[in-house]
Amino acid sequence: MIKLADNQFDTQRLHAGYDPKEHLNSPLPPIYQTAAFALGDTDEAEQVAEGSKEGFTYSRVANPTVRAFENRIAALDGGIDAVAVGSGMAAVSYALLNVAEGGGRIIAPTNLYGASIDEFQSIFPKFGIHIDFVDDINDFATVKSLIKADTKAIFVESVANPSTDIADIENLATIAHEAGIPLIVDNTFPTPYLFRPFDFGADIDVYSSTKAINGHGNVVSGIIVDHGQFDWGNGKFPQFTENEFTLETADGQPVSFNEKFGSAAFISRVRIKYLRLFGSVMSPFDAYLALLGVETITERLDKEVSNATAIAKYLKAEPHVKKLYYAGIDQENPLVKKYFPMGIGAILSFEVDGTEKQVDAILNHVKVFTYLPNVGDVRSLIVNPVKITHREIPASLREQHGLNTRVIRLSVGLEDVDDLIGDLKQAIVSAF
Incomplete structure (x- = not known):
């Protein structure tokens, strides 16, 4: 060896x-x-x-x-x-x-x-x-x-x-x-x-x-x-x-x-x-x-982190997004500085300022993102965690961490970032 x-x-x-x-x-x-x-x-x-x-x-x-x-x-x-x-x-x-x-x-x-x-x-x-x-x-x-x-x-x-x-x-x-x-x-x-x-x-x-x-x-x-x-x-x-x-x-x-x-x-x-x-x-x-x-892990994660950061910045400014969950966007966070100088990864979540039906509409209108309960893929994925990946968690625990039915999770892949942001924009416009 x-x-x-x-x-x-x-x-x-x-x-x-x-x-x-x-x-x-x-x-x-x-x-x-x-x-x-x-x-x-x-x-x-x-x-x-x-x-x-x-x-x-x-x-x-x-x-x-x-x-x-x-x-x-x-x-x-x-x-x-x-x-x-x-x-x-x-x-x-x-x-x-x-x-x-x-x-x-x-x-x-x-x-x-x-x-x-x-x-x-x-x-x-x-x-x-x-x-x-x-x-x-x-x-x-x-x-x-x-x-x-x-x-x-x-x-x-x-x-x-x-x-x-x-x-x-x-x-x-x-x-x-x-x-x-x-x-x-x-x-x-x-x-x-x-x-x-x-x-x-x-x-x-x-x-x-x-x-x-x-x-x-x-x-x-x-x-x-x-x-x-x-x-x-x-x-x-x-x-x-x-x-x-x-x-x-x-x-x-x-x-x-x-x-x-x-x-x-x-x-x-x-x-x-x-x-x-x-x-x-x-x-x-x-x-x-x-x-x-594993042979391509460096190139994959470098681009996925870059894409996720750009998407997080767009979502932070999007009027219909009530809250963003992506610690990596805060470069002044001492834990980010200490542990994650190259980024925290390509997964992020956001809460929309709307209803469950509008969340469903976003999920049903994306064209580049795939509605799929996985993360870390080369393809960008989207899911509503409360109903899919985190449905086993008691409601009381979910609410403590802001995990409600209006939260959407993204796993950002290797597509062109402008296409990904454009896809989210058109889906949000369709929903609202």
Whole structure:
């Protein structure tokens, strides 16, 4: 596997985590479309099976094409390793279940993606995992007051969906570490190109790589990345320090994940317990498509951010727009300056000064934007989140963050920006 310096992002997106010499000199990672792999001799098979040697046995556990994607994203994100999974929600679920297994509490903001809120409120409590919600994740006094003996992590979105509120990662990491717990960041909107949470103390990153990492709307996938800096043996996480019967020393004695994998205990446990047993696997073909998407991530996001900023400026001056949600437009915002000098991403929202029928009219009259519940595509997308992507969120929480039936979310793509602004103008004129 080729090793590259941390700061060479544009080289890493094309080469990191993959050595053509190991794959018949193919410059692109081949698609290893196979369920399982021949084991070689018995000694090698045992080493691979027990994890003392990297190799491949079964594609539910690891696959060379998927591994190339994992290695590349880990390198771009500044992590020690990564595990790719079948969706962004699988990434969120596996990361939080792995940290809070057996029961505990997680602190999270109320302005999250709708499916995350639904999972946190309706599913996790049935597993003994309870979420302590905070309306403003940057209200550090409140966050500190919520930390209890059984608190296992703080979870945030670096840029919230759809409000684009920015989490103060460095201060939240400090609070988490003082309490002996990790900070887990959903960094889907910015991707590692615009922002690397690990540079500011985060411990685990999760992504819906369906979105801007892949960027072409043709893959559903997720990925978990481990910074490799958190001490999982601090006494708060027994699942990492208890002996695991599937792990053994050379003389056959069972050992813990912490003993076996050290700084990689978290991500190794995600792979060996959650990926292998729960089985939300990324397919080799999807990994191949995602790798192709990563190759153009810089150019895509540069133009998408530029387009989104221009559209945000138009919407801010549009008489029928009551409120704009795009933190990136405020260059004096200290969190924008600190964390997002290249932009916060290509997703923005706005509230129209009208009725639900007028919102429907805008959605029905756009010609360039596609009415579609995804983000991060090369094509520009439009949706009414309260009725589609955030419908699971209770009305009380939606109203707290201004998320009502008059809010429209845009995911800005690579079209000509004048065409996009013109499309919004004609749709708004038609509606009003």
